[in-house]
Amino acid sequence: MGIDSEVLREGVRLTTFGLSTAFGLLILLMVMTWTLGRGVGMQERRAIRRSEAAATANEAASREKALAAVVAVSTLLGSNADTNTEAAQ
């Protein structure tokens, strides 16, 4: 009957280490998971921004190419029209 002092001491040691380690580890894991989420989130946002910038640059380049093509065709058409007018005269 009763609880042996040696067992009592061992029980207190197990409870103290057990509970504090379980809480401590899971708190550490919580902080690490939160940091991981922030880090990956930032990385993803940066990647999105980079791909958006690349898309914008591509868009601008193709717009400039299209504009150049329009200018070239218009110039060509203009010179053809002049030649025809000259020929008609």
Add this chain to the structure above:
Amino acid sequence: MSDFSDFYNSTGIAGLDWQAGIMLLLGLGFIFVAVVKGREPYVLLPIGLGVIIANLPDTHMTTFVAGTAENQESGIFGIVLYYGLTFWDILPPIIFLGLGAMTDFSPVIANPKTLLLGAAAQIGIFVAFWGALTVGSFLDISFTIEEAAVIGIIGGADGPTTIFLSGVLAPQLLGVTAVVAYTYMASVVFIQPPLMKMLTSKSEREIIMSAPRDVSRTEKLIFPALAMITIILVVPGSAPLVSMFMMGNLFRESGVVPRLADTASNELLNITTIFLMVTVGTQLSADTMFKVDTLVILALGLVAFACGTMSGLLFAKLMNLVLKEKINPLIGSAGVSAVPMAARISHQIGQEGNPRVFLLAHAMGPNVAGVIGSAVVAGIFISLLQ
């Protein structure tokens, strides 16, 4: 007449006593509940069959004779018990590999706060641990500190962890503690709801939580590796369970080894479940069950389970005192592992009060955290007691 008498004595009927008869009825009862009621069939059906095998006289299927050259002295379940659960203790880690391959950590990653609820629910383990240590002051029985740890771990509501710890620290309690753990896990639907309603107000149960964010593949890949390294560095005793759990999860999340993930979560898990559960059932022989100790373990298991549920709920309420975005305290009770039943109950109780409350995804967080938490506590017991 003497020929007939010799024949009769050679049959199992001659060796059958009333205690074995009751155990056979118990085994049939488990099978009935599994087949007819559909409750925990993967656990109760093989355990029921194991109980029947163990209590039929003269089968020798649970016998194990070490170092013998004689044929047929050891029975199949004696061999599985010895090599699978006491000498090597490899079956629970294999189950953890399969569980890892079936687990989705997204709820935990999306809401890391839920890890705290998984830790809080482990308090039940220590309540039952102290109950087992001090029971000798009231009754004429006593448990060693190793046995008290094994009884306490029932409160983790995690079958493979309970079996693993029993195999390491107190193999003599293996059958009883495993069956008690699985019985209470199957009974969460009766044990938890009254406690949940008692400890939470109607307005708390109606707290609506916003949908968890999407979790990227990178996070799902890094989390198990990070958790495995961190936990094992601090608690090496938890390595057999935690490493296998995280390994199974990495098989799943990597997406590059679908056959391994599939095998771990199906064939390997199923084969191991057959041997593990039937062997656990064979540990429930009449001489083990008809003891006061067994009734005390049953009672302490219930205390552990109830205290785990209550501490999870109360810790969630405590967190609400400091959190800006409140959590529904009902998800706290899911910290006692019992995946996924405990999470489902949180969701159901939430829906009873307000059909717009959807807690399943949120409750899976503490549920999975509870599995990690109980494996950590088991590892601490092993590290400090072995």
